[in-house]
Amino acid sequence: MTEGQPRLRAAASGLLAQRGIRVEENELVITTGSQQAIDLTARSILNEGDLVAVERPTYVAALQAFDLNSPRYVSIPVDQEGGQVQKLLEFASSGTLPKLVYLVPNFANPSGACLSLERRVWLARFAVQHGVFVLEDDPYGELRLHGSPLPSIYEIARSTPGAEKWCAYLTTLSKTMSPGLRIGALAGPEQFIDKITLLKQAADLHTSSFNQEVAARYLEGDRLQGRLDLIRREYRERQNCLIDEITSAFGSAMSLLTPEGGMFLWGRFRDGTDTRELLKHAIAAGVIYVPGDCFYVEQPDRSAIRLNFSAAPPEVIRLGVARLKYAHERYLSAFNGSGSSERRLELLGQRVLARVQRST
Numbered sequence: 001m002t003e004g005q006p007r008l009r010a011a012a013s014g015l016l017a018q019r020g021i022r023v024e025e026n027e028l029v030i031t032t033g034s035q036q037a038i039d040l041t042a043r044s045i046l047n048e049g050d051l052v053a054v055e056r057p058t059y060v061a062a063l064q065a066f067d068l069n070s071p072r073y074v075s076i077p078v079d080q081e082g083g084q085v086q087k088l089l090e091f092a093s094s095g096t097l098p099k100l101v102y103l104v105p106n107f108a109n110p111s112g113a114c115l116s117l118e119r120r121v122w123l124a125r126f127a128v129q130h131g132v133f134v135l136e137d138d139p140y141g142e143l144r145l146h147g148s149p150l151p152s153i154y155e156i157a158r159s160t161p162g163a164e165k166w167c168a169y170l171t172t173l174s175k176t177m178s179p180g181l182r183i184g185a186l187a188g189p190e191q192f193i194d195k196i197t198l199l200k201q202a203a204d205l206h207t208s209s210f211n212q213e214v215a216a217r218y219l220e221g222d223r224l225q226g227r228l229d230l231i232r233r234e235y236r237e238r239q240n241c242l243i244d245e246i247t248s249a250f251g252s253a254m255s256l257l258t259p260e261g262g263m264f265l266w267g268r269f270r271d272g273t274d275t276r277e278l279l280k281h282a283i284a285a286g287v288i289y290v291p292g293d294c295f296y297v298e299q300p301d302r303s304a305i306r307l308n309f310s311a312a313p314p315e316v317i318r319l320g321v322a323r324l325k326y327a328h329e330r331y332l333s334a335f336n337g338s339g340s341s342e343r344r345l346e347l348l349g350q351r352v353l354a355r356v357q358r359s360t
């Protein structure tokens, strides 16, 4: 069945119900990861030249999926309350109303920002008033480490007259159960889901039945809750560790957004460090991150950096930050081109690495 096996669709709608999202079976399709849901949504909605609004910064692989349909982009700046969605009004009045708004409202990749309740409500109303389709991508909502969950835009839209036709919600088991299983779920209005099902039939007929069975059995048991408790506890410790290490290593040279969940910290070098240039030194020092400039559709910020805290335990995070600090010193020294400071940094680097080796 292209739309997914009944057993998994039932389990997935149970999972969404725990998040306060009510979906009927005909409003849900199982996808091969949420990446496929983004791709199919883009194919179902976009024609060449259509406008898509994304956050600034936004999830880079969503752009890859959108790009295949040759759209144009507008971008919405992100602050501590998530995307400044009210900017969409400016686009509406300047004749550049997007056809599709894509956003990650909970602990976004890469910014970690969480869209405020007020902005969620505003966006649901805007969607119906202006006939703009909203794709809400929520892989990280269950990775809340602090504070209380907020209702999804999708659920808000369902209690906003007319808006339910204009919103779709997608999620994945990749960030909680297993990324390799490739199980995602897309919920939306019935007509939209029918179209997605046809497109999915052309793409891969259906998501692996074996993987669907594994996921259904996993969700039917009580394993997910136990796993969530474990990863939240671990990630909280790892996030605190990364914040502390970065703050003590870089002080005021780097500004950090400190999110209430997810997997990432989003930083900005205040000293104008170019993080793509820094990357060469970082790789040489044995640490890696994602340079911020790839997350933009326009005017990339070359001093931004995405740091991950979920993948490594605290002792490895400490090692990584020490290496990053060393790489930054090397970068500054190469940038300033000073021979004597080169020697000084060589010694500093040796000291840092010796400390790191002792601590592991």
Ligand SMILES: Cc1ncc(COP(=O)(O)O)c(C=O)c1O
Residues within 6 Å of the ligand: 032, 033, 034, 035, 036, 059, 104, 109, 137, 139, 171, 172, 173, 174, 179, 182, 183, 184
């Ligand atoms: C915002 C966002 N959406 C979608 C995905 C894709 O996840 P999946 O493994 O379910 O395809 C990711 C993965 O990193 C992501 O960060």
